[in-house]
Amino acid sequence: MVKLQLELELSYTVFEPGADFFFYIHAACTQYQTVSFESLDISQKHARWEVQQSQNVGQRCLRLSAEPGALHVRYLATVAITHFCAEPAQIAEVPVSQLPLEVLHYIYPSRYCQSDRLANFAMGLFAHLPQGYARAQAICEWVRQHVTFRSNSSNASTAAVDTLVERVGVCRDFAHLMIALCRASNLPARFVTGTDYGADPALGPSDFHAYVEVYLGGRWYLFDPSGTAIPMGMMRLATGRDAADVAFATIFGGVMSEQPRIRVLAESDEAHGVSLPSHTHLALSTA
Amino acid sequence: MVKLQLELELSYTVFEPGADFFFYIHAACTQYQTVSFESLDISQKHARWEVQQSQNVGQRCLRLSAEPGALHVRYLATVAITHFCAEPAQIAEVPVSQLPLEVLHYIYPSRYCQSDRLANFAMGLFAHLPQGYARAQAICEWVRQHVTFRSNSSNASTAAVDTLVERVGVCRDFAHLMIALCRASNLPARFVTGTDYGADPALGPSDFHAYVEVYLGGRWYLFDPSGTAIPMGMMRLATGRDAADVAFATIFGGVMSEQPRIRVLAESDEAHGVSLPSHTHLALSTA
Amino acid sequence: MVKLQLELELSYTVFEPGADFFFYIHAACTQYQTVSFESLDISQKHARWEVQQSQNVGQRCLRLSAEPGALHVRYLATVAITHFCAEPAQIAEVPVSQLPLEVLHYIYPSRYCQSDRLANFAMGLFAHLPQGYARAQAICEWVRQHVTFRSNSSNASTAAVDTLVERVGVCRDFAHLMIALCRASNLPARFVTGTDYGADPALGPSDFHAYVEVYLGGRWYLFDPSGTAIPMGMMRLATGRDAADVAFATIFGGVMSEQPRIRVLAESDEAHGVSLPSHTHLALSTA
Amino acid sequence: MVKLQLELELSYTVFEPGADFFFYIHAACTQYQTVSFESLDISQKHARWEVQQSQNVGQRCLRLSAEPGALHVRYLATVAITHFCAEPAQIAEVPVSQLPLEVLHYIYPSRYCQSDRLANFAMGLFAHLPQGYARAQAICEWVRQHVTFRSNSSNASTAAVDTLVERVGVCRDFAHLMIALCRASNLPARFVTGTDYGADPALGPSDFHAYVEVYLGGRWYLFDPSGTAIPMGMMRLATGRDAADVAFATIFGGVMSEQPRIRVLAESDEAHGVSLPSHTHLALSTA
Incomplete structure (x- = not known):
């Protein structure tokens, strides 16, 4: 605890x-x-x-x-x-046909996560990976490695496809891109706002944080694509499809x-x- | 009935x-x-x-x-x-502060209805109009008059801002643009898929239809921005934020x-x- | 002089x-x-x-x-x-078939002036107007009346379609939108950078200015869609298709x-x- | 010959x-x-x-x-x-400071090649590569390997950033993306329309072709990012910044x-x- x-x-x-x-x-x-x-x-x-x-x-x-x-x-x-803790290797994906109806919404595109446009992209990068938690983690790592964190580099209309093109953003943009790539890979994913315990002070004063939950093995698992906080210290404030829901x-x-x-x-x-x-x-x- | x-x-x-x-x-x-x-x-x-x-x-x-x-x-x-029927002149808007929490979602932007980008636009055209059903109707009329219906003129990634720019689309595009303009005017609005009784055969064979509901006076009222069907004959299949939810x-x-x-x-x-x-x-x- | x-x-x-x-x-x-x-x-x-x-x-x-x-x-x-001065009423448009080849480039879309997407829009608003200088002026007026000047409201990737949607910008954005609408109306138009004599000090310190030239009656005529300067006092620095050419x-x-x-x-x-x-x-x- | x-x-x-x-x-x-x-x-x-x-x-x-x-x-x-032929290994890049003024235009973004948005992307992938012809070739290969050729998968407003996101297109889209990535890497690049000798008949009947020229070692070298033709058999029709110039x-x-x-x-x-x-x-x- x-x-x-x-x-x-x-x-x-x-x-x-x-x-x-x-x-x-x-x-x-x-x-x-x-x-x-x-x-x-x-x-x-x-x-x-x-x-x-x-x-x-x-x-x-x-x-x-x-x-x-x-x-x-x-x-x-x-x-x-x-925290419910599990060994990553033991967490399987839930086939689309078995997703609960209320989870299904999180596989659809939303304002800032235009997963519909990323199907080929996600297919090319992530479809061949072993199914399971590791696939979501690979998406998380990919986003972290290919996007640079820079304060004030995005604005209120910046969405996942912009971040994919411009490769720069803040935690909210990392989260949107990871969510969009997960959905494009048929993994339900959603946006959580919270606080960022453990963030590097060099990134600026403490702030609200945005992170990601992916539905795997019948639960929602935490991911922190911007890598700026300690996931175990993230406190949930609100949960939604993307930042449009939970400003x-x-x-x-x-x-x-x-x-x-x-x-x-x-x-x-x-x-x-x-x-x-x-x-x-x-x-x-x-x- | x-x-x-x-x-x-x-x-x-x-x-x-x-x-x-x-x-x-x-x-x-x-x-x-x-x-x-x-x-x-x-x-x-x-x-x-x-x-x-x-x-x-x-x-x-x-x-x-x-x-x-x-x-x-x-x-x-x-x-x-x-149908619940009411005199348009007697239907007031619900102030944002009194919107039920579950209705509030329909005032936020979504994949195909980027109302966040249309605030100035909607303000300029619709903010001065008398509040109430008539304002939603004015938005509906504006969309109908400024967008041309043309089969196959849009695709699966066409969203409200595209239709606003290109001024052409099918019923789904009319609906997305009306919804985005309503939300930008602080009117909760949502997307309904159904069937199009009464459509002009010149527009092609009978098809699925997309129309709009706006939350006014404590209820969801029907609008048909493309004007291609008889609203009283629209049968509801599914309801969502936009086409992403209810294909x-x-x-x-x-x-x-x-x-x-x-x-x-x-x-x-x-x-x-x-x-x-x-x-x-x-x-x-x-x- | x-x-x-x-x-x-x-x-x-x-x-x-x-x-x-x-x-x-x-x-x-x-x-x-x-x-x-x-x-x-x-x-x-x-x-x-x-x-x-x-x-x-x-x-x-x-x-x-x-x-x-x-x-x-x-x-x-x-x-x-x-300045070459002429009575607006006496300046005719040049039919596309008679445009010099080197002027023709300025009828094509460019990075910040996506006139190809604005054909229906421009047609609906400006096609019925009398041909000539007055039509370009009507486009200039339309932009001035429908876009609000606000410092720092746009960034380096803001283009004409964004300004058309968001209805806010700085002089460069006004110029891009006017150029895009002119081209979409078959009027060659280009971007000029210069200085802004006569600008309202309330808009901030003196700055570079961006304005527009439209090819009419065999010449390039000046337009200042943002209306922030006195056109007669604009000094030309560079001329191009849009801001991409002449930063x-x-x-x-x-x-x-x-x-x-x-x-x-x-x-x-x-x-x-x-x-x-x-x-x-x-x-x-x-x- | x-x-x-x-x-x-x-x-x-x-x-x-x-x-x-x-x-x-x-x-x-x-x-x-x-x-x-x-x-x-x-x-x-x-x-x-x-x-x-x-x-x-x-x-x-x-x-x-x-x-x-x-x-x-x-x-x-x-x-x-x-054809002027040269050994790839002997072709150097021209430093920006030595580019002729008329070549400089081809380093700027254009309608379909929004290189300004791709600076980080290009930097991450191509900046560390050895300078010279091989760097342009690496960009060409990257585009060929990451985009899938599919007839009718794009339309007249599809630009390089769309192709980067959606990873599918026709020869024109391959060319736009390669051009945008070259410019973002400070390599002047332009669009050529021509004919496609040697194209695979499986891709459809013979058609106009779009390919790329990159300015290296004081000349414009040919590249065919879609890989659908034999470069030596490409006949030049017109040359411009992108498809907007030379339809x-x-x-x-x-x-x-x-x-x-x-x-x-x-x-x-x-x-x-x-x-x-x-x-x-x-x-x-x-x-």
């Missing part, structure tokens, strides 16, 4: 009455990820807001209608994550945003089975 | 053992659309198949693993459709397809309240 | 030996634009460089191989521009650039027929 | 008076390619037409204004081609086209030094 402390601050200037925000900043509540403490502090006393629990992998949506002026949102949480903030109305401030600390308490997140050769699943 | 008879034949040549098909060819079963008779005939005696009911607007997925050789799928159905056939494996053959007839039985589909100024909803 | 004084400073930090620069920063020398004084100052004493005159509308290419370290390039010029600086090698500094002053000397640039209803040509 | 006999027939139905055609169907006249016989037969007695010689690599433009009705254009030519037919007006019919025969006359085109390891140049 790992135990993480999240501290998150968002700051905005709201220019119009009734600007609407949809946030996915709460730690998801799932069988594998439990929240033992959390607090939410919203600076505007008269803002209307509510937190809605979704059935989608335990995510929670904070809906907020703000008033003009400064808006600060501060969220703290203590979260315990257990940490979707805003309607005239608003100026500041850079979010995020801090993630890991606790260690070996006596109670709490370890620091560490790299492992095992396949990890939290869904 | 309208009553439709659907007759649908699909023919394939399968080259590999274990080719997998996912069909959305069954009439959806909903509160507004009831199936009083249906039959499904699959030519391959040893093919494995099943029909799975989804919670998604009553659609049913036919999953089939075929053997090499000819494959014919024949589906017949008798379907009654009642009538998704095929994995080496298969050659023939042109589908579709026939839709409407019954009339005034004594029992069954009328022929006709054009109406009323807003229609079946979801 | 107008008389302009240009002062231009470029600053770079060069990281590798032998970084190559191609600059189009000299005032073009043409029948209509004469340089009465100029000076070029290059800070690196041992850099190799030369200025090559091209036959292409009098432009001059400064080729420079720099050494590691700071590099400053300073160019001063005094330039007189006479003010093309750089090979590891180099960091600073924002260019540009100043343009107009002289007035009515006794000698030199006026300040002013807006006019006349059609202007300098080529 | 090789000697080719070309026979070419184009058929159209013209719907409007004054439809304009620009054809590049004449064999180019250059130092290396001489025309010893040719005839041009145009079926419409009253059509106005002329052939204009361009300075651009000897190409000739046939301009024709047709009348409504059937139009047949038949061109016959006997053409001798000598064999550009048509303005309402016209229906039939498939062109092309036949190319090679003569052999060893006594006079005329050989059949054959594959060779030597680098070939005809410009």
